[in-house]
Every structure is written in structure tokens, then in C-alpha cells.
Amino acid sequence: MSDAASAVSDDNHAVPEIDLPNDAFDAVLDALDALDPDEHLRFEGFAVSVDDALDDGPDRYVLDPVGDNARTGLSERDLHAALAERAPVVTDWYVFERVIGEFGPRRAFIRWIEDADGETVATRYAALAEGIERAWGELTITARITDRGERRYDVRHEADAGTPVTDLDAYDDPLDARDLVKLDAKGRYRPLKTAPTLRDGWVFDDLGPKDAYEVVESIYPATVANWHREREGDLDVTHWRETMARQSGIYGVIQTWDRGEGHEHVNWVAEACCDDSQCLKRREWEYDDDTDLDVDGGDGVFPCREPCSVVVSAARKWTRLESEQPRTYEFELTPSEKAQVEDIIDAVADGRIDEIREADTKEGANRYRTRFLRAKLFDDVGNLGGVPTEPDEEDKE
Structure with a gap:
């Protein structure tokens, strides 16, 4: 095996051969030059330092200065050869310390993708050679490694996992992701970017770490930042009451909706808007x-x-609707018709209307069965059971 390639193993994990890029070696030299006396540049499993007595000489590098088998008097060429034998570990240091750099959400997210804080370099590089997949909302993110230790990423909809890139619309500019999230598969505007309505059929392939992060942030804004804050114990949560107290203008009416045993009205809002299906x-x-x-x-x-803008907007509407005084309406339904009304409400609330086939009249929310119910129970002006609604006042919105 040449000095330019390395293949090691950790338990039963075979690590692919990795070349030591010049950029990575130059970064090591720069880091060593920046060290204070008696400091070491630490990698997984070993360290490198500069001999204080020879810091101006050609043979000034020390390998494993804190170990029992320290190698002293290494030239730059000797150091390169030693690091080339440990290329996976060196390139791993280079990727996170120099390519990604700053500590923060992006670095934490990229490390999370390959479990860099829980697995060894050998284990991770073996897995990266096969491709590591992570789920993020409706996204599937696949991380791979090149023969120079570089990370490359594939970001796509989970529904397209395993689909050849050539069968998908391919993008390489992270800014293009902003257009992908605007509309759902039916061309309808998506007011909530984290709704499970992301359309499929596209891929961002062969991205570097920074671009992969930008794609994810464009599709799911601020999700990585808040995930990172939570991991660090710094997530600042603003609860319902505080959020509603700062509403003004047309949304100030929500502040009046703060009544009921156990605040069940807020439970209703959360059940309607904040379920995993929504x-x-x-x-x-x-x-x-x-x-x-x-x-x-x-x-x-x-x-x-905190309650998002969709929740606040919906709560404003419900505040007005719930301010109406209840009335008693009387009309007759058969037991099957009552069950059918319940089926219709459930199907609409769960977004299942499109899944119900026109020929399946056993389904309560079937279109023909619902039209039959309307024909039977509605009068000529659309009143259920012929009973007019007659609200106390007109909706002022």
C-alpha cells in the first residue's frame, strides 16, 4: 500500500482506502504552526506536535508526543507519510475542523447525520462507503464519502428513496429548494413549511456539507437551529398564553378566548393543528x-x-366562531345517516377524501353517498333538514 492511501479496520468494519489530500495536510501544518508550546494537535487515537527545541529546524515534528511510542525528529516528508497511513482520521479532522469549521447548528447537524459523536472514524467511514441515510421530516438525506475523505450528500423526498437520480428532477443550487416548498403536489400553496405535504420527484445530488445544510434549511426553515438549541439545552419556548398576549390588531381578539375548565379550547387548537398528520x-x-x-x-x-402563524390565524377564526351562542336544532337522522355524518367529518379532518373511491359506496364519505344524503336532507336553499340557521348576527369579517 502506498503512503497516499490507507485502509484500516475497527472490529469488523473495513474502511475504504482514503488518499490524504494536500489541502488536509496543509491544514495540519497550519494548525501546528498556530499551537502554543507544549500543545498537541489531537486526532482520534493519536496526536502530533512540534518539538520546542527544534521548532525552526527541518526535523521538528513529533508523532504521538504523549504516548509510549513517540516518534521524534520527523521531517515534513516523514510527517506526511505518517499521516497518510492514518488518512481516514486526518481527513475526518479536516472535514469538521476546516471544511465545516465553526461550532453551531450546521456542524452539529452534519455530525449527527453520521453519528460522529457516537461512532469511531473506522465505523463511520465503513458506513459512509455504503451510504448513511437519515430522515428529517419528509426528507431522506444520504451521506457518502469520496476516496479523499470528502463528504457528499443526496437530499430528496422520502418517497423517492432508491429512485435513480436520472428519473428525478435534479438540482444543485440550494436556492432552488425555496421553489420546491411553495406548492404541494396538487399545485396548492403551502402556508406551513413543516406540513407533511412536500411534493416529491426531485433530488439535490452530490452536495458538499454546507450546501446540503442550506437545502435542508430552505425546505424546513429554522428546524436545524431549534433542534440544536434543544440539544444544547437552550431552546426558548414561548407558551400559548404569552404568545396570545402579544397579539394586536385583528388578532387581538384571541386574547378574549381564555376560558373553560382545563383550557380545553387550547387543547382543541393543538389537536386540530399540531398532530403529526398536520x-x-x-x-x-x-x-x-x-x-x-x-x-x-x-x-x-x-x-x-411557540404557536406558529397558522395556529394563530386559525385560533382567531375559532375565537369568533366560539363567541356565538349555542342553539338547538331539530331534524331527524337514521342511525346510519348519523354515522355517515361522523364519517364525513373524520374523512375531511384527516384529509382522506381523495383516497375514497367513487365506486366504494360502503364508505360514509363516499361522494355519491354524500350527494344522496344532501339530496334527501337539504331543502332548496341548502338548509339541513329544512331548518334555517338564522345566526344572531352577520359574520363581521
Whole structure:
């Protein structure tokens, strides 16, 4: 094996041969020059330093200065050969310390993709050679490694996992992701970027770490940042009551909707808007610091730190609707018709209408069965059971 390539193993994990790029070696030299006396440049399993007594000489490098088998008096050429034998570890250091660089959400996210904080370099490089897949919302992110230790990423919809790149619309500019998230598969505007309505049929292939991060952030804005804050224990959560207290203008009416035993109205809002079927975030906000909601917050990988604009807008509408005084309406339904009304409401609420076939009249929300119910129960002006609604006042919106 030449000095320019390395293949090692960790337990039963065979690591692919990795060349030591000149950029990585130059970065090591720069890092060594920047060290204070008695400091070491640490890698996984070994370290490198400069001999203080020979810091101006040609043979000034020390390999494993803190180990029992320290190699001293190494020239730059000797150091290159030694590091080339350990190319996977050196390139791993180079990727995270120099290519990605700063500590923060991006670095943490890229490390999370390959479990860099939990697995050895050998284990990770063996897995990267095959391709490591991670789920992020509706995305599948695949990380691979080149023969120079560089990371390359494929970002696509989970529905397209395993589909050849040539069968998908391929993009390479992270800014293109902004257009992909605007409309769903039916061409309808997506007001909530974390709704599970991301259309498929596209791929961002062969991206570097920074571009892969930008694609993910463009598709799911701020999700990585909030995920990172949560991991660091710094997630700032703004609960319902505080969020609604700062609403003004047309949204100020929500502040009046703060009544009911156990704040069940907020439970209804959370159940309607914050279920996994409606939003991929995991709700972390509650009613207030001292009062939790009764509704599960979901299982999403990224947290929701406050009621979003969709929730606020919907709550404004419900505030007005719930301010109406209840009335009693009387009309007759057969037991099957009552069950059918319940089926229709469930199907609309769960977004299953398009899944119900026209020929399947056993389904309560079947279109023909629903039209039959309307023909039977509605009068000529659209009143159920012929009973007029007669609201107390007109909707002022």
C-alpha cells in the first residue's frame, strides 16, 4: 500500500482506502504552526506536535508526543507519510475542523447525520462507503464519502428513496429548494413549511456539507437551529398564553378566548393543528409555564417552540366562531345517516377524501353517498333538514 492511501479496520468494519489530500495536510501544518508550546494537535487515537527545541529546524515534528511510542525528529516528508497511513482520521479532522469549521447548528447537524459523536472514524467511514441515510421530516438525506475523505450528500423526498437520480428532477443550487416548498403536489400553496405535504420527484445530488445544510434549511426553515438549541439545552419556548398576549390588531381578539375548565379550547387548537398528520414538528409549547395541555405534542425530530402563524390565524377564526351562542336544532337522522355524518367529518379532518373511491359506496364519505344524503336532507336553499340557521348576527369579517 502506498503512503497516499490507507485502509484500516475497527472490529469488523473495513474502511475504504482514503488518499490524504494536500489541502488536509496543509491544514495540519497550519494548525501546528498556530499551537502554543507544549500543545498537541489531537486526532482520534493519536496526536502530533512540534518539538520546542527544534521548532525552526527541518526535523521538528513529533508523532504521538504523549504516548509510549513517540516518534521524534520527523521531517515534513516523514510527517506526511505518517499521516497518510492514518488518512481516514486526518481527513475526518479536516472535514469538521476546516471544511465545516465553526461550532453551531450546521456542524452539529452534519455530525449527527453520521453519528460522529457516537461512532469511531473506522465505523463511520465503513458506513459512509455504503451510504448513511437519515430522515428529517419528509426528507431522506444520504451521506457518502469520496476516496479523499470528502463528504457528499443526496437530499430528496422520502418517497423517492432508491429512485435513480436520472428519473428525478435534479438540482444543485440550494436556492432552488425555496421553489420546491411553495406548492404541494396538487399545485396548492403551502402556508406551513413543516406540513407533511412536500411534493416529491426531485433530488439535490452530490452536495458538499454546507450546501446540503442550506437545502435542508430552505425546505424546513429554522428546524436545524431549534433542534440544536434543544440539544444544547437552550431552546426558548414561548407558551400559548404569552404568545396570545402579544397579539394586536385583528388578532387581538384571541386574547378574549381564555376560558373553560382545563383550557380545553387550547387543547382543541393543538389537536386540530399540531398532530403529526398536520405538522412534522414536535410541539413543546403548552398553555403556560405551569399548565400543560392534554394533547400529545407529536413525535417529530425537530421541536416547535411557540404557536406558529397558522395556529394563530386559525385560533382567531375559532375565537369568533366560539363567541356565538349555542342553539338547538331539530331534524331527524337514521342511525346510519348519523354515522355517515361522523364519517364525513373524520374523512375531511384527516384529509382522506381523495383516497375514497367513487365506486366504494360502503364508505360514509363516499361522494355519491354524500350527494344522496344532501339530496334527501337539504331543502332548496341548502338548509339541513329544512331548518334555517338564522345566526344572531352577520359574520363581521
